[in-house]
Amino acid sequence: MAPDEAGTEEHSVRQMLPSLFASGDGARAWKVARAAAYGAGLGAVAGIFRTLGPLHDAGSASERVLQIASAAVAFALLGAGAAVLRNFIARRFIWPKLR
Numbered sequence: 028m029a030p031d032e033a034g035t036e037e038h039s040v041r042q043m044l045p046s047l048f049a050s051g052d053g054a055r056a057w058k059v060a061r062a063a064a065y066g067a068g069l070g071a072v073a074g075i076f077r078t079l080g081p082l083h084d085a086g087s088a089s090e091r092v093l094q095i096a097s098a099a100v101a102f103a104l105l106g107a108g109a110a111v112l113r114n115f116i117a118r119r120f121i122w123p124k125l126r
Contacts, residue, residue, distance in 0.1 A: 066106025
């Protein structure tokens with residue numbers, strides 16, 4: 028590959044996966060706690076939609092709170108897991124190439 032083609036290819040990959048590459052500020056890891064908090068927030072909203080939506084089962088308030096909390100915990104784990112996986116991939120494969 029010619030140097031200009033390699034630069035073009037690298038640029039297109041950077042456009043597709045911007046979070047894996049260092050910005051002008053340098054390489055930074057995602058904060059796992061922040062990702063878990065955002066996931067918990069999204070999960071709580073999803074749980075609220077599920078329990079208060081038109082297709083919900085008529086249940087007690089404690090069942091609804093349990094469903095909302097379980098959705099929040101599940102989404103928090105997904106968010107934290109995504110952040111851990113992204114940090115692992117970036118530290119192992121991407122950031123060593125930048126040094």
